[in-house]
Amino acid sequence: MRLDTTTNKRYAFWAAASASLFTLASAQSSATASIITPSRSLATPTVTASRSSSTAQAASSSSAVLLGPAVETTLTIYPSQLTAQTTYAPTTTSNTGASSVVAASTSIPSPTAALNTTVDEGILPRQQYLCAQGQNATYCPGELLQLVQLSGIYADSKTFVDKPTRYSLNETYFAFEQLTQKQNITVGDVVTFVEGYFQGEGLELVPAQIENFTTSPAFLDDVDDVVYQGFASVVHGYWTLLIRETNQSVICDGVKCDSSVIPLNNSVVVPGGRYREVYYWDSFWIMEGLLKSELYNYANDLLNNFMDLIDGYGFVPNGGRKYYLNRSQPPVFTLMVNAYILATGNTTVLERALPLLDAELEWWRVNRTISVTSPYTNKTHSVAHYAVNNTAPRPEGYVEDYKTVSGAQPALNTTERESLYAELASGAESGWDYSGRWSKQISYNKSDAYANLRKLNVRAIVPVDLNALLYADHVILANLYEVYMNSSMGGSSSGNSTNTTMMMNSTMSSSHNMTSKIAAHRMIASEMNAAILDLCWDPVKSWFYDFNTTAHARSPVYHAGGTFPLWHNITPPEIAHNETAALNVFQGLRFIAGTYAGAPNIATLLDTGLNWDFPNSWPPHAYTAIKAFEAIGRLYPNGTVLDQVVTTDFSLVPVGQFGLNQTQLPVQNASLVSRNTKTFRADLTAIQMGKPWWQGHVFEKFSLVDPDAAGGGGEYTVVIGFGWSNGVILHTAGEYGQYLVPPSCPLIQVVEANATTMGDSTTMMQGFRIPPAK
Numbered sequence: 001m002r003l004d005t006t007t008n009k010r011y012a013f014w015a016a017a018s019a020s021l022f023t024l025a026s027a028q029s030s031a032t033a034s035i036i037t038p039s040r041s042l043a044t045p046t047v048t049a050s051r052s053s054s055t056a057q058a059a060s061s062s063s064a065v066l067l068g069p070a071v072e073t074t075l076t077i078y079p080s081q082l083t084a085q086t087t088y089a090p091t092t093t094s095n096t097g098a099s100s101v102v103a104a105s106t107s108i109p110s111p112t113a114a115l116n117t118t119v120d121e122g123i124l125p126r127q128q129y130l131c132a133q134g135q136n137a138t139y140c141p142g143e144l145l146q147l148v149q150l151s152g153i154y155a156d157s158k159t160f161v162d163k164p165t166r167y168s169l170n171e172t173y174f175a176f177e178q179l180t181q182k183q184n185i186t187v188g189d190v191v192t193f194v195e196g197y198f199q200g201e202g203l204e205l206v207p208a209q210i211e212n213f214t215t216s217p218a219f220l221d222d223v224d225d226v227v228y229q230g231f232a233s234v235v236h237g238y239w240t241l242l243i244r245e246t247n248q249s250v251i252c253d254g255v256k257c258d259s260s261v262i263p264l265n266n267s268v269v270v271p272g273g274r275y276r277e278v279y280y281w282d283s284f285w286i287m288e289g290l291l292k293s294e295l296y297n298y299a300n301d302l303l304n305n306f307m308d309l310i311d312g313y314g315f316v317p318n319g320g321r322k323y324y325l326n327r328s329q330p331p332v333f334t335l336m337v338n339a340y341i342l343a344t345g346n347t348t349v350l351e352r353a354l355p356l357l358d359a360e361l362e363w364w365r366v367n368r369t370i371s372v373t374s375p376y377t378n379k380t381h382s383v384a385h386y387a388v389n390n391t392a393p394r395p396e397g398y399v400e401d402y403k404t405v406s407g408a409q410p411a412l413n414t415t416e417r418e419s420l421y422a423e424l425a426s427g428a429e430s431g432w433d434y435s436g437r438w439s440k441q442i443s444y445n446k447s448d449a450y451a452n453l454r455k456l457n458v459r460a461i462v463p464v465d466l467n468a469l470l471y472a473d474h475v476i477l478a479n480l481y482e483v484y485m486n487s488s489m490g491g492s493s494s495g496n497s498t499n500t501t502m503m504m505n506s507t508m509s510s511s512h513n514m515t516s517k518i519a520a521h522r523m524i525a526s527e528m529n530a531a532i533l534d535l536c537w538d539p540v541k542s543w544f545y546d547f548n549t550t551a552h553a554r555s556p557v558y559h560a561g562g563t564f565p566l567w568h569n570i571t572p573p574e575i576a577h578n579e580t581a582a583l584n585v586f587q588g589l590r591f592i593a594g595t596y597a598g599a600p601n602i603a604t605l606l607d608t609g610l611n612w613d614f615p616n617s618w619p620p621h622a623y624t625a626i627k628a629f630e631a632i633g634r635l636y637p638n639g640t641v642l643d644q645v646v647t648t649d650f651s652l653v654p655v656g657q658f659g660l661n662q663t664q665l666p667v668q669n670a671s672l673v674s675r676n677t678k679t680f681r682a683d684l685t686a687i688q689m690g691k692p693w694w695q696g697h698v699f700e701k702f703s704l705v706d707p708d709a710a711g712g713g714g715e716y717t718v719v720i721g722f723g724w725s726n727g728v729i730l731h732t733a734g735e736y737g738q739y740l741v742p743p744s745c746p747l748i749q750v751v752e753a754n755a756t757t758m759g760d761s762t763t764m765m766q767g768f769r770i771p772p773a774k
């Protein structure tokens, strides 16, 4: 590899290479094998696909079987043919490929219990009003929602809450009252009710007709390697599947029918799969990708949607559904506006954005801030935490939450139940749902998925990544005010935009007010910087940790969120002028990259079976690892110690940084490349689209024990698509395209064996991977 001579990239390039390696490998996992293994010629693969009609999610409803050595024929097609595949982008008005696969994901009930089984109506939570503003709605926790969800007629709790009613709420509840007159309500009764009174989900947002889509955005020219170039070009083409707009003609007006969707005025980019609406923190990485893909109008649309949401609700909700209105997600909107302006120079957005960015940060200050006195300095700080006011199961995770709470032993009383529901919703607000990071008492018993969930302590944790993001938001917002003043007051204008009259009429109203805003945001930022260094930075372990207000001490859990302060230039004094000390900070990351081939970061090293723990590695954290290295590149543009090697030995990781000794670390089992069984969902969407079988999928997360498989764990089937993964791939390709060297991967063979059926009737298949013949 060539070593970058420009400062930022000096240390970051190998993290980028590592990130790109795992995303590339993983993207191939379900359909293609080692497309980049050179010079071996094997038989043409045979592919058959069958459709299972009774699955819960259309996006994962096909099963496919790859027969025979399913590999090397793809070698010859790179990169020209791959690039050619992007022509399926809807440059015409016909968009059948995309919509048939992704949009109309209407499920039919697939109950796991016999239709004559009586539904256990369970313990009802207290009446909730939030998601319907005082009026009951079918997607808000209550008698109706609980009965439908506990009947288990859909494999995914999210399916029902995304279904609009067929008639008015009055008629729907009237029918429900009739139903509840029955003494024993059966699963079959619920199926009949839901099919009679609800419409299909996922029809309210439809693939947008994308205008001005370029198949060859400029960043592709900067990707030297042809395989990576072809790969990035394919991923670039995926936007056409994920950009959606509200289909105003089917949107419920709340009178004739009612729906959980929040109608948005502009197009959005959905993550994919069950995530069929806009999501808050996903959108930052999606934005980074859109900008590389030169889809500037869609980036602008995304910003305007979020501005509409802040206008309407005072904050950015978790996602584009009314049942998300009691919680937010990691606050990345300021970063999105900044990224957009950096890429386009269009400062006009600031005119609307500035007051709304201010409002969002104020929401975090008012609703999510607590006061903590440091045990280290006795100073008192205002810091943020995730804390959702909620006393019922999350509508979209109803069954899971209900079981978590009602299955606890000894049984919980009402106060305790409501508190655990608040914890579950707060975990979802963090984006990290769920992780041992939030657990009062970490359980490694993977056969009891509930053990950690019942010990959630999210609200008591001061998350280092959340606070670093808010710090960055205040710094950047102050800068954006300056940019706006300069561009609108005829100052050193770099932007295009407004005039003084316009600015005077705006809500900021005067430069004097703006100057004081700038000072106020810088003041808050400076206090947050001090708080993070005091509460979260551990000078001995050389890493940033959460602060746990229950223990009144830093949490010992090493996690990927520790990269956020580095990403945002929060620099501990110990490393500011000491390159060796700075190197210590990164020893953990270097060790991880060297030990768990395929990723430069890991959610945590806790092997709990939860979604945000080992072995899952998430694309946003590949991004933040790269950005952390870029920060150190800025600090030591002429460093010498840091240059040395890419990976490191455990003995060089500062004592205690991981909170685990070497023998306690989970391992990446080398034999996995030849292990004999691997079960995965073989969903070859590509086939349904008439695309070649070898076009794989991009997953939402990846597994470090098995770098070319999707990550596992969590409450739902691993999702393909996938917005933030695509965003990180495109951003990394654009920024580091000159330095990326493709990895050599072992040959992977997938054969049919023991096709099995999951509880939700989705056909699974067994496959195995074999090492290349010697």
Ligand SMILES: *[C@@H]1O[C@H](CO)[C@@H](O)[C@H](O)[C@H]1NC(C)=O
Pocket (backbone or CB within 6 Å): 114, 116, 117, 118
């Ligand atoms: C449900 O139906 C099955 C088969 O029709 C029958 O064997 C079973 O006894 C029924 N159960 C109840 C609770 O009625």
Ligand SMILES: *[C@@H]1O[C@H](CO)[C@@H](O)[C@H](O)[C@H]1NC(C)=O
Pocket (backbone or CB within 6 Å): 127, 134, 135, 136, 142, 143
């Ligand atoms: C909402 O549901 C509760 C309990 O099911 C009921 O008492 C209340 O009257 C309902 N409110 C409306 C507006 O339907």
Ligand SMILES: *[C@@H]1O[C@H](CO)[C@@H](O)[C@H](O)[C@H]1NC(C)=O
Pocket (backbone or CB within 6 Å): 170, 171, 174
């Ligand atoms: C509510 O629905 C019932 C049954 O369809 C009907 O009799 C009643 O008039 C409706 N009430 C209103 C206010 O629409």
Ligand SMILES: *[C@@H]1O[C@H](CO)[C@@H](O)[C@H](O)[C@H]1NC(C)=O
Pocket (backbone or CB within 6 Å): 118, 183, 184
């Ligand atoms: C309702 O179910 C219970 C127990 O499952 C049974 O004892 C009872 O007879 C049922 N009642 C009716 C009306 O079916």
Ligand SMILES: *[C@@H]1O[C@H](CO)[C@@H](O)[C@H](O)[C@H]1NC(C)=O
Pocket (backbone or CB within 6 Å): 211, 212, 297
């Ligand atoms: C596409 O390009 C045309 C001409 O430059 C422009 O008017 C239009 O706004 C663009 N549309 C989008 C969605 O970018």
Ligand SMILES: *[C@@H]1O[C@H](CO)[C@@H](O)[C@H](O)[C@H]1NC(C)=O
Pocket (backbone or CB within 6 Å): 325, 326, 327, 366, 367, 389
């Ligand atoms: C945020 O705080 C304000 C003021 O206390 C309150 O009105 C609002 O409901 C809160 N919002 C949420 C989502 O908690």
Ligand SMILES: *[C@@H]1O[C@H](CO)[C@@H](O)[C@H](O)[C@H]1NC(C)=O
Pocket (backbone or CB within 6 Å): 296, 297, 300, 346, 347, 348, 349
């Ligand atoms: C710049 O942003 C404004 C405000 O969002 C928007 O109306 C305009 O179309 C953007 N300009 C370009 C060239 O995209």
Ligand SMILES: *[C@@H]1O[C@H](CO)[C@@H](O)[C@H](O)[C@H]1NC(C)=O
Pocket (backbone or CB within 6 Å): 375, 376, 377, 378
């Ligand atoms: C904090 O205050 C307590 C009580 O006033 C004192 O005992 C302790 O030494 C102080 N700690 C530090 C770090 O200043």
Ligand SMILES: *[C@@H]1O[C@H](CO)[C@@H](O)[C@H](O)[C@H]1NC(C)=O
Pocket (backbone or CB within 6 Å): 129, 389, 390
């Ligand atoms: C939490 O929600 C309840 C209503 O569900 C409300 O009375 C209370 O004020 C809310 N608390 C906060 C802090 O927003």
Ligand SMILES: *[C@@H]1O[C@H](CO)[C@@H](O)[C@H](O)[C@H]1NC(C)=O
Pocket (backbone or CB within 6 Å): 413, 414, 415, 416
């Ligand atoms: C619920 O249990 C907690 C202990 O976990 C106790 O402090 C509280 O008083 C109990 N509440 C009720 C209503 O019993």
Ligand SMILES: *[C@@H]1O[C@H](CO)[C@@H](O)[C@H](O)[C@H]1NC(C)=O
Pocket (backbone or CB within 6 Å): 344, 345, 346, 494, 495, 496
């Ligand atoms: C300002 O806008 C004009 C026309 O809309 C465009 O030609 C020019 O390049 C823009 N300038 C900047 C700095 O974006």
Ligand SMILES: *[C@@H]1O[C@H](CO)[C@@H](O)[C@H](O)[C@H]1NC(C)=O
Pocket (backbone or CB within 6 Å): 498, 499, 500, 501, 502
């Ligand atoms: C400045 O903005 C105001 C308000 O939008 C507008 O009426 C006026 O024409 C603009 N002036 C110039 C020179 O663009």
